[in-house]
Amino acid sequence: MMAELTALLTHPLAQMVLALAAILAFLGVNGLVLLYAERKVAGFIQRRPGPYEVGPHGLLQPFADAGKLMSKQLVAPMGADRLLFWLAPLVSLAPVVVCFLPIPFSPLLTGMDVNLGLLLILAFSGLNTLALCLAGWGSNSKYSLLGAARAVAQSVAYEIPLLLAVLAVAFQVGSLDLSAIAATQAKGLLSWNVFVQPLAFAVFFISAVAETNRAPFDLPEAESELTAGFHTEYSGMGFGIFFLAEYSYMVVVCAVATALFLGGWDGPLVPGPWWFLGKVFALVFALMWFRWTFPRVRFDQLLNVCWKWLIPLGLANLVATALLVKWVG
Amino acid sequence: MSQDANARLTGDFYTAPFGPRIEEEGDTLILNMGPQHPATHGVLRVIVELDGEYIRRAEPVLGYIHRMHEKMGEVKSWVQYLPNMGRVDYLHALAWNWAYVGAVEKLMGLAVPPRAEYIRVITCELNRINSHLLWWGAYLLDLGAFTPIVYAFADRERIMDLLQMVTGSRLTYCYYRFGGVSADLGDEFIRGTHEFVADFRKRLPMYRGLVTDNMILRGRCEEIGVLSPETARRYGATGPVLRGSGVAYDVRRAEPYSVYDRLDFTVPTGRNGDAMDRYEVRMEEMNQCLRIIEQALEALPDGAHIAPDLSERLLPPKGEVYFAVEGARGKIGVYLLSDGGPTPYRVKLRAPGFSNLSLFAELAQGTLLADAVSILGSLDLVIPEIDR
Amino acid sequence: MKRLFKTLQGLWSLAVGLKITGVELFKPWLTVHYPRQEVDNLATFRGHIELVPAADDPQTPRCIMCWKCVEICPSRCISLRLHAVGEGAEAGDPGLLLAPELKSPYSAHLPPPPDKIERVLDSYRLNYSLCSLCGLCVQSCPVEAIRFSRNAYLVGTTRQDFDLDLLARLRNPVDAPRPPGPRPPT
Amino acid sequence: MEQLAYAAYGFYLVLILAGGWAAVRCRDLVRALLGLIMTLFGVAGMYFLMAAPFMALMQILIYVGAVSVLIFFAVMLTRAPGGDAGQEDEERRPARRAVLALLSGVLPAAILAAVVLTQSPQALALKPELPLARLGQMLTGPYVLAFELISVVLLAAMAGAVVLGFERRKGA
Amino acid sequence: MSPLVLFHLAALLLLAFGLYGLTSRRSLVGMLISVELMLNGAGLALVASARLTPASDELGQLGTLLVMGLAAAEATLVLAMVLVAAKRWGSSASDRLSMLKG
Known part of the structure; x- marks a missing residue:
């Protein structure tokens, strides 16, 4: 059983699927992080706090934005x-x-x-x-x-x-x-x-x-x-x-x-x-x-x-x- | 409904007179810039005909925020018309205040106490810096730089704090009164202004380093929208737009009012008349404003800030009067016709933005769309002032 | 060669710009972070107008009901109602509502009011959504019975929220200005 | 593994079929272009299947990245003035033309298919992947003339395009 | 069926689509799209033959590569021609280009 699982996991195709899943997760997280980072960088360069209200230091702001974007009607x-x-x-x-x-x-x-x-x-x-x-x-x-x-x-x-x-x-x-x-x-x-x-x-x-x-x-x-x-x-x-x-x-x-x-x-x-x-x-x-x-x-x-x-x-x-x-x- | 009637209904009143396409080849694109467009800074609409990205024709369409300021003058009493002035051009409200107040004073032969004159100079010049700073930020926003406007607002904030100290408002001031100003300057204001002048002197080189010398900005401004002095005169352009073309016309120098003839300042002019020259003229004007403020603070006399025994129920004599001041955008003129009644018989406001905008159609022809945005920004338009 | 030099100069200008924003990046914020901090320069701020209480009684306004503020207001946003008590006071006689010592073109055609009546202010309303804060009413008041409040934080959800009864606000200060000075960020 | 390869082949074939159908039948030229791109991906997938990844990637790089973008540009710049942007004109006698086209398309293909089906040599097992360096050596060695020729053709095409484009600007 | 035949059939399919499109399309751009289809079919057949028969692998792949280069050159030229045609005749339909000299 274990051996089969290992074999399956080391199969190139399975590896690729795993990699794809990991990449998708990375993309999502990356989008959120960069969204926050860009606003903070812009804020600090312009000497303002940037996002601050949602969550501590605005950390949850990207989630709020993602939620907003997802819940909007597609026109x-x-x-x-x-x-x-x-x-x-x-x-x-x-x-x-x-x-x-x-x-x-x-x-x-x-x-x-x-x-x-x-x-x-x-x-x-x-x-x-x-x-x-x-x-x-x-x-x-x-x-x-x-x-x-x-x-x-x-x-x-x-x-x-x-x-x-x-x-x-x-x-x-x-x-x-x-x-x-x-x-x-x-x-x-x-x-x-x-x-x-x-x-x-x-x-x-x-x-x-x-x-x-x-x-x-x-x-x-x-x-x-x-x-x-x-x-x-x-x-x-x-x-x-x-x-x-x-x-x-x-x-x-x-x-x-x-x-x-x-x-x-x-x-x-x-x-x-x-x-x-x-x-x-x-x-x-x-x-x-x-x-x-x-x-x-x-x-x-x-x-x-x-x-x-x-x-x-x-x-x-x-x-x-x-x-x-x-x-x- | 017939096909023709349909076409007439779906068409646009303004695009129809815009006329047939210049060439029969259907290669041009009519693009509606505005009334909601980030580069028009307000509800200005510009219809442009594009060939690729080159502009064949550009035509501003006005009137989207016409508020009948001139007509309102005929139904409001002389005093009641005062707050309207701050709304005509909200960026240099005090100059409009001054133009109207000055016109009424001229009509009535009212003397203004010297302290009030100096207070007017100081506050008006502060307001001018404020206006130029906003133009600077907004122009760079047009050119795609997002940060300068925030830096400009940091300085604007200090000016607005200062002006709030004496006027009580932050943007649409209603501060000048017939025969003076409504409140006196305090020590705190004078100290704060001295500090501001010193600090702002140090900020100007930073602005220069951040954008004025920037290669990209120079590429976007130099040799763009070249305005010859003749064209500028033909359209009646005034203010930095005219001075950028090399004509040293400044109402403060040409027809001195108040105490400007006692103050030492230069009128900066450009050489080529391109967008960069208009830019540089405004930047240098801020510097000159600082000089004027310093001198005025130095010479500020003691005394009353408003002529006494001024009744609110003002009845100026019959007659007509024209009074012009130098606003941040150019020559602001107020023409008043009085029939001796409680309200003006006729008010005519000469807005510099209107003449300056008229230039746009000619300047923009044959340029790239991005250049047109740059030219539009370099004219420093305030749309409510154009429409009045 | 000259072009190359100019390009290098241009590149240097870009570096200068980057240096400036890079330095600003590490400077503290300039914004006053509203819910946590408040601006401290409201001493001369023009909020909506408010009535000044009489020196002896904080519940009574100083207002003498001369209607000058109502007349001069460019946007007609002030309205007052009052009633007269005493002999000769009849309901509906507008002449009674004017102060006898003050004449205006609007009251010139009315008969002079009897002397022996006392007038009581019922309400002094300000439609703040029309007000342009020009200060003409404050300036025109002969007894300095109106002043600007320092209330910069007036908010509301309907238009009626800005139809303020200044008399009620004088008697029952709902939103007295907070003590000046910034609060520490929380 | 064998099954997987067949499944992949089927998938790519479907891509080619659907894309090809869209490319020749869609009245909207941008959609036709989209069909072409789908086909190109199908072909690239087949190259992958044949263990020729270099060809597959070049296919995507050149065809999808460059050629289709150029075609898109052509569609965009030839907007008809009436606003029916990127649409094929209506045919006066569509049926006749369609039949003719069908004949001209199917006949040669059918003949060739018959040849392929009957005369096809026995397929070998897949050769090992060709190293990239070998391709380069061939290109600079025995086939240098072809390489040079294609460079010249590209240069000539570029020059021709520039000349034609400039003529247009003068006329405007 | 052997893999070789499968790939060749796919290539023939592309050829058929291309020929059909070339004759049925009326606009130059549409014809260009069809030509690209045919070129792809050729490339596919070449590579398949190179990879799955004793023929020279390098030659097949190089040939396809060169075809791709040609396609790029051709697309550039056609783009320019379409532009000129559209400018002169207001359309890129091939029927209207019957004039020899504009």
Whole structure:
């Protein structure tokens, strides 16, 4: 009996199901934590208390909000394509779950050990664009449509420097496996890729901000111009899922940045997963810090940054890395 | 119902005169910005015709909060019209107070005690800083920066505390009276104002570091909405909008009223007339306000704060009068026509925001939607003032 | 080269901005956290108006019923009712309700009231939802019988909650202003 | 394990069928695009089933991430002025066209299917997964010409698109 | 049936759908979608043959990869063409594009 159970548990499929369940739980908790954290960061930067009333220091506020979002009526605007309208939030959230699978929280704690993990994340995170398009198109709203158009142009453009930066690291390590890449940086602080490839890290991080549609690159939702861009028409859980997806993507890109550039689980004293999480949330904090400091850039400026700076820099970095790998070894 | 009648009913009174599309190709999109839109800061509606994200045409639609202030002047007695003034432009209420009070004083030939004049200068300039600070925060909100407005409100809060000390209100002040002000300044106010001036001097460089020098902000403001002095004059623009285009016109200097001719301050002007110049002019104006306040506090004479024996049942002589002051948004003018009765015969309010908004259609043409938002913000509009 | 320099300068400006918000992050709150703390600057705050009691009797208002405040109010939010006692006092004669020593255009056409009557204030109502707090009534009062309260915390759920009977409030202070000064956060 | 593979195959086949049907039959082009995306996922799943994960991921990355987004863009930018955005025009004689299309679709496929069913070689057991480095070596070794050609084609397409796009801007 | 035949049948299904769509669709974008279906069918058949027959594995996968690249290039070009067509004729229906020179 016991042996059968063990066999079942070690079955790759069962492992994957377990990992998926764990990821879903993590996503939910993560959404709540980041919702609270973002408001507290905003509050403290602006020298106010932030959420305070629900629970001690407002700790239960995210639950209250989640409850509110879930209990609201789902309204689709008149003339909207209901299928696309309700599909869009799901398309936005579903791929994130897959993106979490190959993230190496520690050498052992990885949802699915894929040797093409990096590619998996890049492929599935691209689906978010599609979700924004569907939302913008399905809403039958002009603001949403403009937001969708911006989302397409922005993420298509920024995918290039993102890939270039990632490729440079992949060249250097010679693998697309996130665990393997993180493992090469476990030799102390100076072996971290952020010091080996600072340019790639800068390009990656800036592109990641743009890919996750975070301020100052939050053009698809630009409140003050497009009211809320692609999710203008969403209320209740439709909006909630977009929200959850946005926060999950933030964690995904920060986790990839940690694994690629910040040494993954490398760190003294406490066990690896804590170091990994700590680094991820430090990067998430940086994203929040950006959001509450900077004005939003204009659309053509955004694309100019990509085409005139990030892509040439990324290309130069890639070529230099390739040459170094070829000659030095 | 016939098809035509249906179309007429479902259409919009304002979109119909907006006219046919410029080109026959159906590539443009008519977008309704407002009346509920975060960038219009109130119930302003702008109809824009977009080609992609470029604006072919933009047309402001006014009147959503028209409150008939001018008509109300004809049915309320001279004194009773006072509280209306704080509501015309709630951000620089004291300037409107002053414009009306000054007009009545001019009509009646009423002398204002010197202390009251200085009190008016001090409070009006404090209110001007307050107004500019709110504009600053709201403009940056338009450009997507969320934090500056909260910092601005921290300073605004101190100004409002100070003004509350003398006026009793925090926003829609009704403080000036014919022949003076309704309450005298206390020592606490004077001390608090000195402290505020010193502290705010230190805050201004922080603002500069936080956003004014910021690369992203400069990208959003520089060479956006360039307004030539000729165009500005053609539309009757005043205030920082006009000064941003390089015309050093300030009512406080051009037609000095009260004691402004005894105070030393400069009128900042811009060079290119773009949004950044208007921005810089306002930032520098706050600095000048501090100078004015300091000098006025220094020179504050003793004496009465209101002319004595002022009866509430005021009957100004027959005649007409026009009096203008410099508000935070430009030249505020009040024209009064009296037939000797208990109420004004006619009141006309010249709101600077109205002229400044008229510029928008021309400035916004051919820009990106995001630039239009930036231009709209740089004009510093207060919608109730435009509609009156 | 110049462009590169300008870009670097721009990047530095972004870092300066981050530094400023980063420093503010660790400064204490500025907000007065309402249910736990209260603002302490209500000494000159204009709340709704209230009646000033006479020097000898805290239950009696100083008001002489001259109607000046009613007349000057721009939004007509003050209304008072009174009755006359004494000889010659007849119900329904509006002339009786005016103070004999005070004349106004509104009372000019009325016959002068008899001297020997005493007038009693029945109610002094303020429709606070109309009031714009301009202070004209307070200023116009010849005997300083009205003043601004410091009540910044007036709340209600219906419009009637703001139809205040100031006389009743004078006799029975329902919400006396709290002692000034911030309370410690709980 | 065998059963599981067949079940997965069935699932992917259903995806392909439903997606393909939507892609060719939906009047709304965005829904058709959604059908295409479903099909693409089905095909990607089949690549996974054949132990070619690299191909599957590239399929998602290129087709779903790039090509379908481009198509979406095309749908969005060709809005008809009348407001029937992204809709196929009504056909004057739909039945005739449908029959013709059905013939042209089914006939070649049926012939090929007959060939496949009768002439198919015996399938081998699945080969071990192809290492990525091997693909790279092939691409830079024997097939470098194809690689270069595809680069040139991509570049030419990009340049062509830019040229066409600029011509449009001038006309506006 | 052997797995190879199953995969090939799926590929044929895609081909049939694509051909049907190509002839029944009237808008350029709809035709583009159908073409993508057919290209996918080709890719699927190629990879299946490479993986399940003695043929060269690398060659099959590389071929499919190149097809994907071609598809991307083709989509870019078609997007530009559709834009121009829509600009000139106000529609992307293929029937209206019968003029040779605009």
